[in-house]
Amino acid sequence: MALRIPLHLFLLIVPIYANLEGDALYALRRAVNDPENVLQSWDPTLVDPCTWFHVTCDAQNRVTRLDLGNAKLSGKLVPELGKLERLQYLELYMNKLMGPIPAEVGRLRSLVSLDLYNNNLTGSIPPSLSNLSNLKFLRLNGNRLSGRIPRELTKLGNLKILDVSNNDLCGTIPTSGSFSKLTEESFMNNSRLEGPELMGFVKYDVGGC
Amino acid sequence: MTTTILQLSHLILSFTILVASLNHPGLVDATPDDDSYWLLRIKSEFIDPLGALDTWLQETSMCTWNGITCGDDKKHIISLNLSNSGLNGAISQHFSKLTFLETLDLSLNSLSGPIPPDIGNLGNLKELRLFSNSINGTVPPQIALLRQLEVLRIGDNLLTGEALQNIGALSELRVLGLAYCNFNGSIPKEIGNLKKLMFLDLQQNSFDGEIPEEISGCSELRSFAASNNRFERRIPTTIGLLSSLQILNLANNSLSGAIPPELSHLSNLKYLNLQGNKLGGEIPVELNGLDQLEILDLSRNNLSGNISLLNSNLKNLEVLALSENLFTTIPPNLCLKNSNLHHLFLADNNISGGFPEHILNCSSLHQLDLSGNSISGALPPSLDSLQSLTDLLLNNNSFTGEIPPQIGNMTNLNSLFLFGNMITGGIPLEIGKLQQLTTLYLYDNQMSGPIPRQLTNCSSLADLDFFGNRFSGSIPPTIGKLKNLVNLLLRQNELSGNIPSSLGYCRKLQRLVLADNMLSGSIPPTFGFLSELFLITLYNNSLSGPIPESLHHLKNLSIVNFSHNRLSGSIAPFSGSNSLTKLDLTNNSFSESIPTTLSTNLIRLRLAHNSLTGGIPLHFSQLKQLQLLDLSFNNLTGELDTDLSSLTSLEHFLLSNNRLSGPIPTWLGRITELGELDLSSNSFTANIPPEIGNCSKLLKLSLRSNMLSGPIPPEIGNLYLLNVLNLQRNNLSGGIPPTIQQCRKLYELRLSENSLSGPIPLEIGTLGELQVVLDLSFNQLSDKIPSSLGNLMKLERLNLSSNKLEGEIPPSLGKLSSLHRLNLSNNHLRGQLLSNFAGFPSNSFLNNDGLCGPPLISCSELSLKARKRLPESQIVGIIVAIVFTSTLICLSLMYTMARIWWNWRKVAISCSEKGGFEQKKEGEDWVYGEEIAKSSDHHFWNSNSMALVPSQSKQVSDSDTARIFQFKWSSAAAKK
Numbered sequence A: 001m002a003l004r005i006p007l008h009l010f011l012l013i014v015p016i017y018a019n020l021e022g023d024a025l026y027a028l029r030r031a032v033n034d035p036e037n038v039l040q041s042w043d044p045t046l047v048d049p050c051t052w053f054h055v056t057c058d059a060q061n062r063v064t065r066l067d068l069g070n071a072k073l074s075g076k077l078v079p080e081l082g083k084l085e086r087l088q089y090l091e092l093y094m095n096k097l098m099g100p101i102p103a104e105v106g107r108l109r110s111l112v113s114l115d116l117y118n119n120n121l122t123g124s125i126p127p128s129l130s131n132l133s134n135l136k137f138l139r140l141n142g143n144r145l146s147g148r149i150p151r152e153l154t155k156l157g158n159l160k161i162l163d164v165s166n167n168d169l170c171g172t173i174p175t176s177g178s179f180s181k182l183t184e185e186s187f188m189n190n191s192r193l194e195g196p197e198l199m200g201f202v203k204y205d206v207g208g209c
Numbered sequence B: 001m002t003t004t005i006l007q008l009s010h011l012i013l014s015f016t017i018l019v020a021s022l023n024h025p026g027l028v029d030a031t032p033d034d035d036s037y038w039l040l041r042i043k044s045e046f047i048d049p050l051g052a053l054d055t056w057l058q059e060t061s062m063c064t065w066n067g068i069t070c071g072d073d074k075k076h077i078i079s080l081n082l083s084n085s086g087l088n089g090a091i092s093q094h095f096s097k098l099t100f101l102e103t104l105d106l107s108l109n110s111l112s113g114p115i116p117p118d119i120g121n122l123g124n125l126k127e128l129r130l131f132s133n134s135i136n137g138t139v140p141p142q143i144a145l146l147r148q149l150e151v152l153r154i155g156d157n158l159l160t161g162e163a164l165q166n167i168g169a170l171s172e173l174r175v176l177g178l179a180y181c182n183f184n185g186s187i188p189k190e191i192g193n194l195k196k197l198m199f200l201d202l203q204q205n206s207f208d209g210e211i212p213e214e215i216s217g218c219s220e221l222r223s224f225a226a227s228n229n230r231f232e233r234r235i236p237t238t239i240g241l242l243s244s245l246q247i248l249n250l251a252n253n254s255l256s257g258a259i260p261p262e263l264s265h266l267s268n269l270k271y272l273n274l275q276g277n278k279l280g281g282e283i284p285v286e287l288n289g290l291d292q293l294e295i296l297d298l299s300r301n302n303l304s305g306n307i308s309l310l311n312s313n314l315k316n317l318e319v320l321a322l323s324e325n326l327f328t329t330i331p332p333n334l335c336l337k338n339s340n341l342h343h344l345f346l347a348d349n350n351i352s353g354g355f356p357e358h359i360l361n362c363s364s365l366h367q368l369d370l371s372g373n374s375i376s377g378a379l380p381p382s383l384d385s386l387q388s389l390t391d392l393l394l395n396n397n398s399f400t401g402e403i404p405p406q407i408g409n410m411t412n413l414n415s416l417f418l419f420g421n422m423i424t425g426g427i428p429l430e431i432g433k434l435q436q437l438t439t440l441y442l443y444d445n446q447m448s449g450p451i452p453r454q455l456t457n458c459s460s461l462a463d464l465d466f467f468g469n470r471f472s473g474s475i476p477p478t479i480g481k482l483k484n485l486v487n488l489l490l491r492q493n494e495l496s497g498n499i500p501s502s503l504g505y506c507r508k509l510q511r512l513v514l515a516d517n518m519l520s521g522s523i524p525p526t527f528g529f530l531s532e533l534f535l536i537t538l539y540n541n542s543l544s545g546p547i548p549e550s551l552h553h554l555k556n557l558s559i560v561n562f563s564h565n566r567l568s569g570s571i572a573p574f575s576g577s578n579s580l581t582k583l584d585l586t587n588n589s590f591s592e593s594i595p596t597t598l599s600t601n602l603i604r605l606r607l608a609h610n611s612l613t614g615g616i617p618l619h620f621s622q623l624k625q626l627q628l629l630d631l632s633f634n635n636l637t638g639e640l641d642t643d644l645s646s647l648t649s650l651e652h653f654l655l656s657n658n659r660l661s662g663p664i665p666t667w668l669g670r671i672t673e674l675g676e677l678d679l680s681s682n683s684f685t686a687n688i689p690p691e692i693g694n695c696s697k698l699l700k701l702s703l704r705s706n707m708l709s710g711p712i713p714p715e716i717g718n719l720y721l722l723n724v725l726n727l728q729r730n731n732l733s734g735g736i737p738p739t740i741q742q743c744r745k746l747y748e749l750r751l752s753e754n755s756l757s758g759p760i761p762l763e764i765g766t767l768g769e770l771q772v773v774l775d776l777s778f779n780q781l782s783d784k785i786p787s788s789l790g791n792l793m794k795l796e797r798l799n800l801s802s803n804k805l806e807g808e809i810p811p812s813l814g815k816l817s818s819l820h821r822l823n824l825s826n827n828h829l830r831g832q833l834l835s836n837f838a839g840f841p842s843n844s845f846l847n848n849d850g851l852c853g854p855p856l857i858s859c860s861e862l863s864l865k866a867r868k869r870l871p872e873s874q875i876v877g878i879i880v881a882i883v884f885t886s887t888l889i890c891l892s893l894m895y896t897m898a899r900i901w902w903n904w905r906k907v908a909i910s911c912s913e914k915g916g917f918e919q920k921k922e923g924e925d926w927v928y929g930e931e932i933a934k935s936s937d938h939h940f941w942n943s944n945s946m947a948l949v950p951s952q953s954k955q956v957s958d959s960d961t962a963r964i965f966q967f968k969w970s971s972a973a974a975k976k
Helices: A004-012 A020-031 A079-083 A103-107 A127-131 A151-155 A177-181 B002-023 B035-045 B093-097 B117-121 B141-145 B189-193 B213-217 B237-241 B261-265 B285-289 B357-361 B381-385 B405-409 B429-433 B453-457 B477-481 B501-505 B525-529 B549-553 B572-576 B618-622 B642-646 B666-670 B690-694 B714-718 B738-742 B762-766 B787-791 B811-815 B835-839 B859-868 B872-885 B888-918 B951-975
Strands: A055-057 A063-067 A074-076 A089-091 A096-099 A113-115 A137-139 A161-163 A168-173 A192-196 B068-070 B077-081 B088-090 B103-105 B110-112 B127-129 B136-138 B151-153 B158-161 B175-177 B199-201 B223-225 B230-233 B247-249 B254-258 B271-273 B278-281 B295-297 B302-306 B319-321 B326-329 B343-345 B367-369 B374-377 B391-393 B415-417 B439-441 B448-450 B463-465 B470-473 B487-489 B494-497 B511-513 B518-521 B535-537 B542-546 B559-561 B566-569 B582-584 B604-606 B628-630 B652-654 B659-663 B676-678 B683-686 B700-702 B707-710 B724-726 B731-734 B748-750 B755-759 B773-775 B780-784 B797-799 B804-808 B821-823 B828-832 B850-852
Touching: A020 A063, A020 A079, A079 A103, A103 A127, A127 A151, A151 A177, B035 B093, B093 B117, B117 B141, B189 B213, B213 B237, B237 B261, B261 B285, B357 B381, B381 B405, B405 B429, B429 B453, B453 B477, B477 B501, B501 B525, B525 B549, B549 B572, B618 B642, B642 B666, B666 B690, B690 B714, B714 B738, B738 B762, B762 B787, B787 B811, B811 B835
Parallel strands: A063 A089, A074 A096, A089 A113, A113 A137, A137 A161, A168 A192, B077 B103, B088 B110, B103 B127, B127 B151, B136 B158, B151 B175, B175 B199, B199 B223, B223 B247, B230 B254, B247 B271, B254 B278, B271 B295, B278 B302, B295 B319, B302 B326, B319 B343, B343 B367, B367 B391, B391 B415, B415 B439, B439 B463, B448 B470, B463 B487, B470 B494, B487 B511, B494 B518, B511 B535, B518 B542, B535 B559, B542 B566, B559 B582, B582 B604, B604 B628, B628 B652, B652 B676, B659 B683, B676 B700, B683 B707, B700 B724, B707 B731, B724 B748, B731 B755, B748 B773, B755 B780, B773 B797, B780 B804, B797 B821, B804 B828, B828 B850
Antiparallel strands: A055 A063, B068 B077
């Protein structure tokens, strides 16, 4: 009986994902410039976004893939993307997207692959990405990301590939956890990046960063 | 009244014509000295469809003509008024000859062309009204010559250019109207010369720059309207000197800075509108001095802090609009008991805390909008002290608690918006007293309990939206009393029971949304009365039974979604409405055949997951607008008829899992909008038509599980946008066309379980976006694995198993850093495995000709195996040689070797058995790396020989050791 009360409370705050996912994707459509009309089929009045092109759903009509690589999109990413709870593949590489990576991307608990490489993204890598416990592939190379590499990312136990090369990152490179398997290729061409952190000798947050 | 005037004027007109014809039996001799000469020329240039100039006849006196007032000399006119006369054409140049003219009014016609520059000759002109025409071009500079001009109204035209450049010269101006044109440029300082100006209207243009301080020179100004321009920077403080000002409208510009406190000197100001600018800071407390102010609109700015306005001072204030700012609190003494405030708009600010109860003093309020703030806590029961309230907007806040029953006392309420809060509890029964209520929005809350029957007493209700709550029980059976109901949206609740048949008596219903509930029973036949119905969605319920025949009468039905229910029978009743654009009946139990007369306006038709039989009706060829056709998972039979080739708008064509047969038609190549084509799991035969390559917008193509034969057409390479290609499980033969390299966006490629032969084209290695899988298994592919496959850096799964591949595995494959499932088993591969492969299970490589190294047996063991394959005689020869060279040591060695060989044979036998059984499974279930550790029954690893322990087992034994260590440690600790 004592167990039931919190369960009941939980049920009360269950989010309504009526067409939440369609709305979230439509927020992206509104925020980007789409010169080739690849988002033309994104009709927000439909019950779900599963018949929109470049969107893939699972059997429960929940979005699992967003494939908009090399689609000549410009504009910003939107925080609403964080509502796509079952999203596994976020493929937005090789566009002209700018602005920051919304911290809300860190809510995509199912995410396996986050491919934002070769855009014009700025700002820092959100530490919230460390919540993506299923993440295997994190490719953020070829942007203008700045700031430190969040040390929290070393928590990503399933991380297979990390590529943050060709950015404007600074500070030291974490070496523990999932980062211990990574080679320096993952970090190349960040002129202000100071190399692997020296555990025990230098504090992590020193340096002109 | 007007008709009598008209009759009277007609009478006078005919009388004067009579008199004129009596006095002048011949023609009037008009000369250029006489204005009538020019007026007749002007007449000839106008287009006059309503005959406004019919009285302008040479034989009559000019002074009797319509719209004309003559001067004393009867030869010249002083006023010409042809306003609202339906005139077309350009403004004649000859107007400039009417030099005695003091008033020229051509407003409210359809005149086009420019303002003639010679108008500057009319030196006596006092009033020039050209507004509301289609006059274009710029304002001629000669207008500055009209020094007598008092009224200049030329707005609502297509005029452009800088209209205000020389305005300072017109010092007699009282009225200047330039609104609704495309004027640009800034207001010159000389505006201050217009000492007599009373009305200045510049609205809806592209004027920019700063509003000059010199505006204060216009000391008579009563109304200054400059909204919807591009004025920027600060509002000049000198505006405060315009003591006659009653109306100040600077809305929708880019004005910044603070609101000047000097505005408080405008003691006659009744209307102040500064909305839609970039004004910041707080509202100056001095504005409380504006005791004549009736309307104050400061919404859509960046104003912040406390709202310092006190209705105790602003006694005449009726409208206070402060929405879309950054205000945080509402002053506690905003309203006195005798306040005049009717409309208070504070939406989309940062107001937090509980409900601002002092607002309840504003008893005169008609409209209160506090939406889009962060107000929390419960709604106060004393809300009903706002007795005059007609519209209460409290949506998008953080209100909790229940709706107080006192809401029933607010009997003037028209609209009640409570959506987007966290309101709990039920709908109070007292709501039934709200006879004026037309709109009730409770969606996106956490309300529960039944929808009370009393609600159906609110006889004015037109819009009801309860979406996204937890209302339970049944829809009240008395719902039919709501005769004015237009929109009923109850989606996503926990409503159960039958849909009441009385709902069919809400005959004004246009939108009926009952989806995402637990409704059961059948659809009431009374729905046939809902002749206005435009949209009906009942998806995700447990409705059963047939679609009532009566739905055939619903001629306005446009959008229908009954998917995910248990409805059965025929879908024929939907053929009644030719307005139908979207029909979704997915996942029901509909049977019989698809009706032959569905709406020709259909855009989306989804009938998947039913038990429909028969063929695809030929009349579908008339659905020219159809973009989505999903008939998958039915029992449809027959072939794809040529008539269907006229479905040229199709974007999604989904027919999978039926019993369709015959060839894949070549006409598919003409449906060029096609983005998704799924014909999988049918009985299609013959070749894949090369014409499919014309569908250049295809993103997904699946022809899986059919009986297709022949080669994969090279034209497949023309599908350069393709993301997914699945040709699995057919009888396709020939080679994989190298043109496939042009499908650069492929992320999933499955060609497995066919009879494809020849080498794997090295061009596949250029498909750098391959990610989900590259599956070429169960074919006859031969030759070496191209090393170019090592370029597929994003590839996560690679299956080349059960082919005839030979040679060594290219080292480049070891660089596939994203790869986590690999199957190269059942080929003729040989050679030493790279160390990169050690992490994959041995199943990934089993049943090849000579692969060795971790995770397989070490290569030295393999060479032993190879040696064993030599003819017996040679082995004997070798043994004899060994005996000859070293006798004693050899004897002991031979004993060891024999033992190892015995072990190996045991493994090899079980390996082949295991491989043969494990490999032949459904498409997806090929052996992959990560799951292997979980699968049991690997008894062939149980050998004692260390050489046969693969790396993963080694890890297991490592962790076993660790566990043992841990156990030892913990037991040791326990001992302590």
